[in-house]
Amino acid sequence: MALMTGSRSHIHMLHPVTLREKVREWLKEDTPNFDYGGFVVGEKIETAVLLCKSPGVLAGAPFFEAVFNELDCNVEWLVSDGVFMKPIFQCAKVTGKVRHILLGERVALNCITRSSGIATLARRLKECAKQNNWHGEIAGTRKTTPGFRMVEKYALLVGGISTHRYDLSSMIMLKDNHIWSSGNITQAVKDARSVGGFSTKIEVECRSLEEALEAAAAGSEVVMLDNFHPEVLHNTASKVKEKYPHALIEASGGVTEDSLPQYFGPCIDVISLSKTTQGYQTVDFSLKIQKSGHNPHNPLVEK
Incomplete structure (x- = not known):
């Protein structure tokens, strides 16, 4: 039925x-x-x-x-x-x-x-974001249970937030190990673009303002500011947006339900939390x- x-x-x-x-x-x-x-x-x-x-x-x-x-x-x-x-x-x-x-x-x-x-x-x-008048995307992560991903990603949608990428084939995310193996962010993004083409977004995990600016300059559509203290996060995001207004800024790393409001800001487009599929x-x-x-x-x- x-x-x-x-x-x-x-x-x-x-x-x-x-x-x-x-x-x-x-x-x-x-x-x-x-x-x-x-x-x-x-x-x-x-x-x-x-x-x-x-x-x-x-x-x-x-x-x-x-x-x-x-x-x-x-x-x-x-x-x-x-x-x-x-x-x-x-x-x-x-x-x-x-x-x-x-x-x-x-x-x-x-x-x-x-x-x-x-x-x-x-x-x-979702209700927390609404109460704080923040209009960005709250997202899950790829930290799902093996064999149970379909259920967990589906549940995120029912709850009203984003699934983020579903798997490694959904979007190109370049994390620290990718960068270290490639040599630098610019080279990693260039190589990713050669296989992803125009149809696949590229996201780069960044640990500093310098890395974020390099990622945006190299053509990354999404810049992830990873494990930033909220005050540093908003300052960094503002500087990246000032120079690259079309770049999407994602805040990730260490975000909890209690600390979530600290990450809301006009320059933050996405906030991702692994707790959505771990420890609920x-x-x-x-x-x-x-x-x-x-x-x-x-x-x-x-x-």
């Missing part, structure tokens, strides 16, 4: 073949051979309810649904990704063979608890087989 239209879904960004392949990998990892518990419960048709037990933004519905679709179960959504939930909140119903429901339970919950945790943090970061707090969900006559309370939701 398709998601409800209470908020815009990003489900269409997910490649259906890739999604199916990923789900099959997860299910095979969790049950490589015999499902002993499944033998106990059998194949009678049951309905389970998905309950949110801690406050947060719902995210990850496409992955949750894809897991159960693979197991021939039907998912009926009562709310869409992007909605803020107050516990205890009934989000969906899953109907199918009870053995199949329990076979997909943990895999599906792993996706939705983590995805919702990321989206909840992302929503708070998950949202608590459970999947319960519905007993006859049981109707979990479903409080009002906040969009």
